Amino acid sequence: MGEAPALCVEDLKERFSNGFGLGSKGFETSTDVGDKTFVIGCNNNDSTSSLEVHIYDKSRGKWVIPTVLGTKPKPYEGHSAVLLNEDRILIITRGSTPDDCIWFLEVDTEYVKQQKEGLETEVVAWSKCVRGDAEKPVVISGPSGVGKGTLINMLMKEFPSMFGFSVSHTTRAPRGTEKNGVHYHFTERSVMEKDIKDGKFLEFASVHGNLYGTSIEAVEAVADSGKRCILDIDVQGAKSVRASSLDAVFIFISPPSMSELEERLRLRGTETEEQIQKRLRNAKAEIEQGKSSGIFDHILCNDNLEKCYENLKKLLGLDGSAPINPKPSPNGINLPPNHSVSKIDDNKIIIQHETPGPGNASKNLIVLDVSLLKGGAPGRTRGLDVYNVDPISNCLNGIHKLS
Ligand SMILES: Nc1nc2c(ncn2[C@@H]2O[C@H](COP(=O)(O)OP(=O)(O)O)[C@@H](O)[C@H]2O)c(=O)[nH]1
Ligand SMILES: Nc1ncnc2c1ncn2[C@@H]1O[C@H](COP(=O)(O)OP(=O)(O)O)[C@@H](O)[C@H]1O
Numbered sequence: 001m002g003e004a005p006a007l008c009v010e011d012l013k014e015r016f017s018n019g020f021g022l023g024s025k026g027f028e029t030s031t032d033v034g035d036k037t038f039v040i041g042c043n044n045n046d047s048t049s050s051l052e053v054h055i056y057d058k059s060r061g062k063w064v065i066p067t068v069l070g071t072k073p074k075p076y077e078g079h080s081a082v083l084l085n086e087d088r089i090l091i092i093t094r095g096s097t098p099d100d101c102i103w104f105l106e107v108d109t110e111y112v113k114q115q116k117e118g119l120e121t122e123v124v125a126w127s128k129c130v131r132g133d134a135e136k137p138v139v140i141s142g143p144s145g146v147g148k149g150t151l152i153n154m155l156m157k158e159f160p161s162m163f164g165f166s167v168s169h170t171t172r173a174p175r176g177t178e179k180n181g182v183h184y185h186f187t188e189r190s191v192m193e194k195d196i197k198d199g200k201f202l203e204f205a206s207v208h209g210n211l212y213g214t215s216i217e218a219v220e221a222v223a224d225s226g227k228r229c230i231l232d233i234d235v236q237g238a239k240s241v242r243a244s245s246l247d248a249v250f251i252f253i254s255p256p257s258m259s260e261l262e263e264r265l266r267l268r269g270t271e272t273e274e275q276i277q278k279r280l281r282n283a284k285a286e287i288e289q290g291k292s293s294g295i296f297d298h299i300l301c302n303d304n305l306e307k308c309y310e311n312l313k314k315l316l317g318l319d320g321s322a323p324i325n326p327k328p329s330p331n332g333i334n335l336p337p338n339h340s341v342s343k344i345d346d347n348k349i350i351i352q353h354e355t356p357g358p359g360n361a362s363k364n365l366i367v368l369d370v371s372l373l374k375g376g377a378p379g380r381t382r383g384l385d386v387y388n389v390d391p392i393s394n395c396l397n398g399i400h401k402l403s
Contacts, residue, residue: 029081031089033107035059038089038124040081040105051075053105053124067119069199070126070216070377073103080341081105082349084370087112088127090349092341092368098332102129102368102384106377111245119199125377129384130223131332137166137219137229137246137379138316141238141290142253143283144208145265147302148232151253154309155230159318164222166231169195172210175270185215202378203233203240208278212237216378219246223380235289242295246379249297251315252290256303258283333366333386347371365389 028041037056055064077095087108093101106112106125115123142148169185180186204213222229255261265276302308339353351366369385
């Protein structure tokens with residue numbers, strides 16, 4: 001079995017004279033990645049305890065405070081840190097709920113590299129591990145009035161436990177029946193611009209004169225519910241997502257003709273004449289891009305609504321050939337408060353704890369297999385396999401999967 005992967009705070013203080021010591025109730029780990037040391041710590045001496053990340057750049061002899069993306073873990077009582085693949089640190093927390101105890105701090109993944117370039121600062125990104133394996137997110141684009149919303153509503157109605165809608169932010173005014181937080185997060189432009197600058201958005205675009213964007217939190221919220229995420233975004237947004245590390249299926253919905261599109265927009269009756277004209281002008285370029293840019297994996301013509309919906313379901317494997325009831329989402333991991341963590345190889349991490357018994361206490365082992373991890377920031381990390389090692393034989397032959 002390998003050695004404990006992370007250094008404790010005392011080691012760190014010895015190694016760096018200018019290290020930032022925490023109070024007696026705080027905790028810290030430090031993990032070396034190349035010529036940088038990532039210090040993850042929390043000072044929970046007061047009620048406003050907050051988890052922070054600092055980087056010690058050994059080549060420059062300097063401490064750096066990075067931009068931290070993604071939602072960080074809820075307050076907890078301590079953690080172990082294990083470096084995986086030189087690009088992310090696995091964080092196993094103590095004192096968290098079963099669905100909140102495994103996290104990743106991405107320090108050099110493709111997403112983090114892209115963000116570093118864009119933001120021109122050091123960047124790290126949190127990504128929570130969710131058990132279960134929801135399918136790839138679905139990006140749906142198409143001109144205004146083509147029927148995207150209608151098709152998405154049909155899908156969500158027929159498969160409520162399978163799909164979750166990524167609620168975008170927009171600066172446009174709500175339409176009559178639209179609800180804040182359900183259809184969109186209706187937002188002031190200045191607030192949205194600041195959030196974009198702070199790296200809170202997966203993508204954003206100016207569409208028909210308003211700002212629209214998908215926040216990282218919106219995508220994470222769907223992943224947390226164990227559902228497959230649906231994004232209704234314009235072609236520019238789809239292009240940004242395509243260039244990002246979010247592995248998705250891209251579907252473009254096209255109208256049978258421009259005159260039909262115009263009629264649908266008018267019949268919907270939600271836009272002024274001026275807005276309809278603007279949307280129709282933009283539709284031409286969107287359709288051209290949608291069909292020729294190579295962004296989309298599939299193009300569906302929404303001529304007959306029922307036919308188009310059937311084709312959409314076929315693309316998503318819901319045409320009867322695949323099970324349409326989602327696998328029940330597996331439970332979280334029940335970690336005892338006192339455990340130790342060791343890395344046995346690049347793919348397996350062992351969590352060890354003792355169960356007190358009448359005779360000798362027995363040692364229990366939980367194995368985390370990280371060989372099939374998928375996804376990651378922005379969003380959640382999926383594909384973790386968790387095994388329980390038989391406490392009697394205490395050997396890997398006794399491994400059985402946790403349900
Ligand atoms: N890039 C991007 N586009 C979005 C987002 N949310 C909505 N859109 C797109 O913005 C456009 C206008 O949306 P909306 O005002 O709701 O009108 P609709 O297209 O007529 O339904 C549509 O093409 C949407 O797909 C987002 O988060 N990002
Ligand atoms: N295949 C179709 N044939 C006729 N009307 C349709 C069809 N698909 C959608 N519609 C209607 O067109 C209008 C625009 O659809 P909507 O889903 O709001 O488009 P989008 O979300 O792409 O802007 C709605 O009134 C809807 O009921």
